[in-house]
Amino acid sequence: MSADTWLAQLHENGYRITAARRAVVEMVAKSTHALTPLEVYDLGRKKYRALGLVTVYRTLEKLEELHLIQRVHQPMGCQAFISMGQGHQHLLLCQNCGQAEYFEGDDLEALTKSISKKTGYQINEHWLQLFGLCANCR
Amino acid sequence: MSADTWLAQLHENGYRITAARRAVVEMVAKSTHALTPLEVYDLGRKKYRALGLVTVYRTLEKLEELHLIQRVHQPMGCQAFISMGQGHQHLLLCQNCGQAEYFEGDDLEALTKSISKKTGYQINEHWLQLFGLCANCR
DNA sequence: TCGGTAATGAAAATCATTATCAATAACTAT
DNA sequence: ATAGTTATTGATAATGATTTTCATTACCGA
Numbered sequence: 001m002s003a004d005t006w007l008a009q010l011h012e013n014g015y016r017i018t019a020a021r022r023a024v025v026e027m028v029a030k031s032t033h034a035l036t037p038l039e040v041y042d043l044g045r046k047k048y049r050a051l052g053l054v055t056v057y058r059t060l061e062k063l064e065e066l067h068l069i070q071r072v073h074q075p076m077g078c079q080a081f082i083s084m085g086q087g088h089q090h091l092l093l094c095q096n097c098g099q100a101e102y103f104e105g106d107d108l109e110a111l112t113k114s115i116s117k118k119t120g121y122q123i124n125e126h127w128l129q130l131f132g133l134c135a136n137c138r
Numbered sequence: 139m140s141a142d143t144w145l146a147q148l149h150e151n152g153y154r155i156t157a158a159r160r161a162v163v164e165m166v167a168k169s170t171h172a173l174t175p176l177e178v179y180d181l182g183r184k185k186y187r188a189l190g191l192v193t194v195y196r197t198l199e200k201l202e203e204l205h206l207i208q209r210v211h212q213p214m215g216c217q218a219f220i221s222m223g224q225g226h227q228h229l230l231l232c233q234n235c236g237q238a239e240y241f242e243g244d245d246l247e248a249l250t251k252s253i254s255k256k257t258g259y260q261i262n263e264h265w266l267q268l269f270g271l272c273a274n275c276r
Numbered sequence: 277t278c279g280g281t282a283a284t285g286a287a288a289a290t291c292a293t294t295a296t297c298a299a300t301a302a303c304t305a306t
Numbered sequence: 307a308t309a310g311t312t313a314t315t316g317a318t319a320a321t322g323a324t325t326t327t328c329a330t331t332a333c334c335g336a
Binding site: 106119123135 | 263265
Binding site for chain 2: 295303
């Protein structure tokens with residue numbers, strides 16, 4: 001997913017393309033790490049000096065709305081965002097460098113069926129996230 | 139896990155047993171929902187009028203330290219805590235009423251092996267959480 | 277090019293959490 | 307049981323992150 005695709009998505013949904021949004025989108029789209037609003041702000045200002053932190057918050061909000069990014073939950077905090085994966089994918093995070101990667105292929109069908117029977121719950125969704133050390137850090 | 143067990147754990151670890159801690163521990167230990175600090179505060183004040191919010195934060199911190207409670211991550215926020223499950227267990231949450239339940243029996247061995255081979259990551263930990271509707275709410 | 281209006285950034289407001297501190301009360305040693 | 311040490315308390319203030327407000331700017335369709 002390139003920054004241009006995201007900008008096109010914003011435009012299609014009636015949002016205007018501005019220098020501020022370009023800066024935010026570009027930085028988040030190309031990052032392999034989850035970024036906090038403040039990190040996006042710092043990075044974004046390298047592209048567009050006048051960028052305001054408030055605009056970062058507002059732009060991230062819109063990107064999340066359009067499912068272009070997602071919030072990443074980690075032991076140390078849940079304020080960071082990362083580019084959304086394609087289809088049904090889950091995150092694999094490096095505990096050392098923060099590098100993030102998507103994976104797919106989890107089959108929890110059997111598990112959810114069994115849990116559903118045991119508990120009486122109708123299971124609608126699951127969150128799965130792996131933590132470890134990336135090839136470089138291990 | 140009863141409130142008394144938790145108080146005993148606190149005592150064993152050199153912490154004093156106070157009326158404030160009794161109130162917090164009792165409320166969190168018996169709750170079937172994840173509770174935010176503010177919710178614990180409101181509930182706790184029914185037991186112990188003079189309870190302060192700051193003490194709630196401090197007590198929750200200690201309970202987390204001793205692995206008696208854990209932070210619960212949800213789409214709407216990650217400030218809530220719930221009694222810890224026994225051994226390797228995961229949470230199942232009702233999207234309607236917030237009821238929480240533990241389950242076990244997830245076997246991700248095959249998945250993590252395959253992901254590890256594919257990505258080069260050394261996988262150390264996983265987070266799994268199910269969302270749905272409990273028997274009452276479905 | 278122009279004009280309506282969405283978007284902006286600065287500043288202020290809000291909300292959750294943490295630090296400070298003097299007063300209190302739990303526990304240990306007597 | 308008592309006294310003394312010191313962890314704990316609650317009120318208040320400080321902090322930090324996020325949201326709201328608002329006058330100004332600039333995007334983009336006509």
